[in-house]
Amino acid sequence: AQTVTQSQPEMSVQEAETVTLSCTYDTSENNYYLFWYKQPPSRQMILVIRQEAYKQQNATENRFSVNFQKAAKSFSLKISDSQLGDTAMYFCAIYNNDMRFGAGTRLTVKP
C-alpha cells in the first residue's frame, strides 16, 4: 500500500518570503508520480506541480519547486516570493494505479 505523510498541519509565512512544506511517502513501486495540490477555500483542487519518479531533475513551476529525494522517499515543496493568494491547504499525493493523498498542510501567507 502507498502512504503519504505530511508532518506540518499548519504553517505561516510572510508575504514575499520563502516557505518549504514537507512530505514523505512510502511505496513498494519503482514507477510512480508525485504531486502537490492546492485547495483554496473554494474547495477546488488545483495541481501545483508534479514529479515523475524516474526523473532525477527536480520539477519547477515558476515560484514553486520541489526537492525530490527518492532514496529517502521525501518530496518537499518550496514556495518562493510567497503571495497572499498562496493561502490554502496543500496536499502531497502519490499515484501508481490510484491516487493517495496526505492529510494536508494549511498555509497562511501574512501581509
Added chain:
Amino acid sequence: ETGVTQSPTHLIKTRGQQVTLRCSSQSGHNTVSWYQQALGQGPQFIFQYYREEENGRGNFPPRFSGLQFPNYSSELNVNALELDDSALYLCASSLWTSGRSSYNEQFFGPGTRLTVL
C-alpha cells in the same frame, strides 16, 4: 473547454437514506475518479470508472457504488448513509490513453458537500 462540474453543491440527508451525486467530466475526458474528503483530512480514493466500468477501487464498502454513462459523466451512489459519510465528495476526470500505470492529469470538480444527520 468545459471544466469538471458536480451537482448538487450541498446536500443534507439523514442516517439510513440513500444519496446520488453527479459529475460531468471535462470535455474529451473518458475517465472519472471519485474521492471522499472528510473534514480536516486529505481526499481518499473511492473508485475510478473507465469506459463505463469500474477500474479500480479503494477501501470503501459495497454500499458505495457508481455508474459511468456513454457521455463519460458519472454518478456516485451511497446507500444506508452513516454519520461518518459526512464529507466533501470530489470527482476528477482525465483522459486515459495508455498503460494503467502511466498517469494522465486529473482535473477536479468543486465537490459536493454531504451532511448526514
